[in-house]
Amino acid sequence: MIKELKKNIKFAWKYAKDEKFKIIGLGICTFLHIIISVVAPLVSAQVIVKLTDNQLKQVFYLAVLLFIINIIRRMLDYLCSYFSQVTYRETFTRLQLDLGRTILKLKNSCVDENSSGVFIQRLTGDTGKIADVFNLINFHLLDILTDIGIFGAVFVIDVRIFAYLILMVLIIGFLERKKINVITEKDKILRKENENVSGFIGELVRGVRDIKMLSAEKSFLTSLQGRLVSLNQKRYDMSSTGRNYQLGIGSLHEIFDLTMIALMLYLISINELTVALALVVHNYLGRASYAVNSYSHLLEQLKNFNLSANRIFDIIYSNEFPKEKFGKKHLDKVNGNFEFKNVTFSYKDDEVVLKNLSFKVKPNSTVAFVGKSGAGKTTIFSLLCKMYEPTEGNIFIDGIDIRELDRESIRDNITIISQNPYIFNVSIRDNLKLVKEDVTEEEIVEACRAACLEDFISSLPSGYDTIVGEGGISLSGGQRQRLAIARALVQKTKIILFDEATSALDNITQTKIQQAIENMKEDYTILIIAHRLSTIINSDRILFLSDGKVMAEGTHDELLNNCQDYRDLYDAEIEK
Numbered sequence: 001m002i003k004e005l006k007k008n009i010k011f012a013w014k015y016a017k018d019e020k021f022k023i024i025g026l027g028i029c030t031f032l033h034i035i036i037s038v039v040a041p042l043v044s045a046q047v048i049v050k051l052t053d054n055q056l057k058q059v060f061y062l063a064v065l066l067f068i069i070n071i072i073r074r075m076l077d078y079l080c081s082y083f084s085q086v087t088y089r090e091t092f093t094r095l096q097l098d099l100g101r102t103i104l105k106l107k108n109s110c111v112d113e114n115s116s117g118v119f120i121q122r123l124t125g126d127t128g129k130i131a132d133v134f135n136l137i138n139f140h141l142l143d144i145l146t147d148i149g150i151f152g153a154v155f156v157i158d159v160r161i162f163a164y165l166i167l168m169v170l171i172i173g174f175l176e177r178k179k180i181n182v183i184t185e186k187d188k189i190l191r192k193e194n195e196n197v198s199g200f201i202g203e204l205v206r207g208v209r210d211i212k213m214l215s216a217e218k219s220f221l222t223s224l225q226g227r228l229v230s231l232n233q234k235r236y237d238m239s240s241t242g243r244n245y246q247l248g249i250g251s252l253h254e255i256f257d258l259t260m261i262a263l264m265l266y267l268i269s270i271n272e273l274t275v276a277l278a279l280v281v282h283n284y285l286g287r288a289s290y291a292v293n294s295y296s297h298l299l300e301q302l303k304n305f306n307l308s309a310n311r312i313f314d315i316i317y318s319n320e321f322p323k324e325k326f327g328k329k330h331l332d333k334v335n336g337n338f339e340f341k342n343v344t345f346s347y348k349d350d351e352v353v354l355k356n357l358s359f360k361v362k363p364n365s366t367v368a369f370v371g372k373s374g375a376g377k378t379t380i381f382s383l384l385c386k387m388y389e390p391t392e393g394n395i396f397i398d399g400i401d402i403r404e405l406d407r408e409s410i411r412d413n414i415t416i417i418s419q420n421p422y423i424f425n426v427s428i429r430d431n432l433k434l435v436k437e438d439v440t441e442e443e444i445v446e447a448c449r450a451a452c453l454e455d456f457i458s459s460l461p462s463g464y465d466t467i468v469g470e471g472g473i474s475l476s477g478g479q480r481q482r483l484a485i486a487r488a489l490v491q492k493t494k495i496i497l498f499d500e501a502t503s504a505l506d507n508i509t510q511t512k513i514q515q516a517i518e519n520m521k522e523d524y525t526i527l528i529i530a531h532r533l534s535t536i537i538n539s540d541r542i543l544f545l546s547d548g549k550v551m552a553e554g555t556h557d558e559l560l561n562n563c564q565d566y567r568d569l570y571d572a573e574i575e576k
Contacts, residue, residue, distance in 0.1 A: 004306055005305075005306060008133075008306055008310070008313070009133065011130075011309055011312075011313060012091070012133050012309065015091045015094040015095045015131070016087060016091040016131075018094075019086065023083070023087055023134055023138075025079070025083045026079075026080060026083035026087070026134075026135070026138050027138065029076045029079045029080045029083065030080065030138050032072075033073065033076045033077075033080065034146050035149075037146040037149070037150075038146065038149035038153060040066070040069050040070070040073070041150075042153070042280060043062055043066050043069065044066065045279045045280040046062055047062045047063060047066065048279055049279065050062060084135040084138070084139075088131050088132050091130075091131040092127060092131035092132075095127045095130055096123060096127050099123050099127060099312060100123060102315055102316050102323070103119050103123070103315070105323045106315075106321055106322070106323060107322045107323065107324055107388075108387045108388055109347070110322050112347075113348075114321075115195065115198075115199025115200070115202075116199045116202045117195040117196055117197065117198030117200070118195045118199065120195075120198050121191065121194055122311050125191075126309075126311050126312050127308075127312065129304055129308035130305065130309050133302075133305045136298075136301050136305070137298070140298035140301070143297075143298075150284045151165060151166075153280075153284065154281060154284060157273075157277050157280065157281060158267065158277070160267070161263065161264070161267075164259075164263060165260075168256045171252070172249060172252060175245065175249050175252070176249065176299075177296065177299065179241070179242065179245035179246075179249070179296075180299055180303060182241055183238055183241055183300070184300075184303045184307065186241060187304070187307065189234060190234045190235055190238055191307070191311070193230060193231045193234055194231060197227045197231045200223070200227055201224070204220060204224065261282075264282070324386070324407075326405065326407045326410070327402075327403055327404035327405050327406060328404070329400060329409065330405070330406050330409050331397070331405065331409040334398060334409065334413040334494045334495070335398050335494070336361075336363040336364060336398075336494045336495050336524070336525030337360070337361060337362050337363045337397075337399075337525070338360075338361055338384065338395065338396055338397045338495075338525075339359070339361070339396040340357050340358055340360075340380070340383075340395055341393055342357070342358055342392065343357045343358070343390045343392070343393035343394070343395060344390065344391050344392040345379060345383060345388065345390050345391050345392075352391075352548060353374075353379045353548050354383075354390075355548040355549050356392075356393070356549070357376070357380075357393070357548060357549060358550075359543060359550055359553070361525060361527070363525055364521070364523065364524065364525055365525060365526075365540045366526040366527075366538075366539045366540050367526070367527050367539060367541045367542070367543065368527070368528040368530060368539040368542045369527065369528070369529050369542075369543050370529075370530065370533065370536065370542060370543070370544055370545070370566065371544055371546055371551075372546065375547065376545055378499055378529060381416055381497045381499055381527070381529070383395060384414065384495075384527075385410065385411065385414050386402055386410050389403075397410070397413075413493050413494045413495055414495045414496075414497065415435075415488040415493040415496050415497065416496075416499060417481070417485055417487075417497065417498050417499065418484070418499045418500070419499055420480075421472075421481060421487075422471060422472075423471060423472025423475065423480050423483055423484070424468075425467065425468065425469055425470040425471070426467065426468070427467055427468070428448075428464045428466055428483065429464040431487060432447065432448075432486060432490045435487055435488075435490055435491040436491055439490050443490055444464065444486075447486040447487075447489035447490045448486045450485075450486070451482045451483070451485040452482055453482045453483060453485075456479060456482075468483075493524075494524060494525060495526075495527070496520070496524050496525070496526050496527075497527045497528075498528045498530075499529045500531065510532075510535065514535060514538075518538065533556075533569060533570050538556075539555075540555075541554065541555065542555065542556060542559055542566075544563055544565065546565065551563070551565065552565075
């Protein structure tokens with residue numbers, strides 16, 4: 001455990017080191033607090049002794065001294081709280097931000113394989129335990145050092161009472177350690193279960209409209225009930241284990257306290273302990289009898305810290321959560337030509353999606369991809385954006401393999417507008433600012449006008465400041481797609497990918513969007529995936545895909561004459 005703790009403390013220090021002076025201040029306050037915690041009971045005992053002897057003047061002086069000591073203690077408590085809270089706040093923020101940054105760098109395949117609960121729980125729960133470790137160590141160190149001071153004072157008063165306290169600590173410490181080991185193992189299982197439930201609840205909330213439309217409330221609630229019952233049963237089992245141990249250990253504490261009083265009475269009866277010293281020991285007794293709690297609580301919290309740190313460490317550093325890798329070459333300006341050369345791709349162990357695929361796209365051209373569902377059209381876009389990497393083959397942008405390009409050269413120059421774009425739960429204006437912080441009001445209006453969204457926005461009471469809800473829930477499917485198109489127009493990337501981006505639009509709006517695309521053709525390289533062939537008949541080239549291969553290519557007219565499958569798709573659309 002020591003080696004693991006050392007590694008994790010070093011990991012936590014990376015985020016806390018900027019607060020080192022506050023941590024030092026916390027340590028100084030803690031040291032002073034220890035001195036006061038040892039001295040205060042001695043003064044309190046003297047008050048009782050002097051009061052018993054009717055030395056009222058001395059009692060007053062001691063009371064004033066005790067008042068000063070307690071005021072200082074209060075001030076130290078305030079400073080300790082201030083230093084610890086600021087340290088926690090800043091460390092927590094840095095750690096959460098770094099973890100959030102890392103999650104955004106994970107490979108899409110990694111995100112696909114894990115539920116959202118895995119990341120949510122670690123981002124919101126485990127980070128707090130790591131951020132608080134220095135305050136935790138300081139707090140329990142205060143207790144432990146105070147206890148050491150108290151045990152030293154008891155040793156001076158009477159060696160036999162000291163030996164008895166040491167025996168008590170060893171017995172209770174053994175039981176506490178056993179309890180912690182059992183609970184830690186149960187906590188590992190509980191956290192994993194909690195991640196699964198959080199992921200399911202996230203899906204339930206995001207899919208609430210579809211659940212209602214499918215009248216699937218009962219089945220979802222049944223599934224949720226099963227998961228919650230399982231989770232809460234595990235939580236109850238862990239609490240029950242702690243409760244059972246606590247009952248036994250607590251009862252043992254009471255036995256030790258009773259026996260201690262009996263021992264002191266015996267020593268007084270044989271004149272080997274004065275009443276005054278017995279009062280001092282009794283003042284210490286409550287603290288001394290629970291001294292082992294300081295150690296056991298520290299051990300328990302450190303095990304929790306190790307567990308949380310390992311879970312965060314795995315995401316940031318381990319191969320269990322693989323990160324996207326980019327090259328070092330940077331393109332200041334992308335011309336917009338690219339090539340797929342003998343590209344093969346499959347999602348993990350699934351069936352091959354693309355098979356030895358090759359094609360080229362020239363700058364400022366408009367190329368469409370058509371074919372039946374599952375032909376690999378959307379996968380081409382994902383590979384071009386480097387959301388996934390080809391199993392075999394190469395992809396080039398301006399003659400450079402995308403494996404050699406840095407993130408900015410790829411992502412800052414390609415925009416993808418999907419069939420179901422994600423709209424963020426902020427205002428329309430802020431959705432557009434997300435892709436370009438310095439966008440002007442004129443650019444926003446121009447982009448929304450080109451995306452045929454301006455009239456709709458003008459009809460809203462709050463206009464561009466309207467909050468659209470999580471996932472753009474307050475917008476229709478067509479409005480979400482038009483907002484996504486406006487977002488792409490604001491970003492002004494050289495390459496724009498339309499993945500069924502007009503599928504939810506009515507014919508009139510679709511015509512306007514087609515005109516907007518036509519207006520963009522001279523300045524952008526545009527790729528379009530469409531089931532409606534009417535949206536791509538003016539494309540410079542159309543690639544017809546089937547089973548992950550290019551079966552035919554050419555203009556709309558050429559494919560009507562040379563590709564029977566394309567003609568069948570076109571005829572079927574006309575008949576509708």
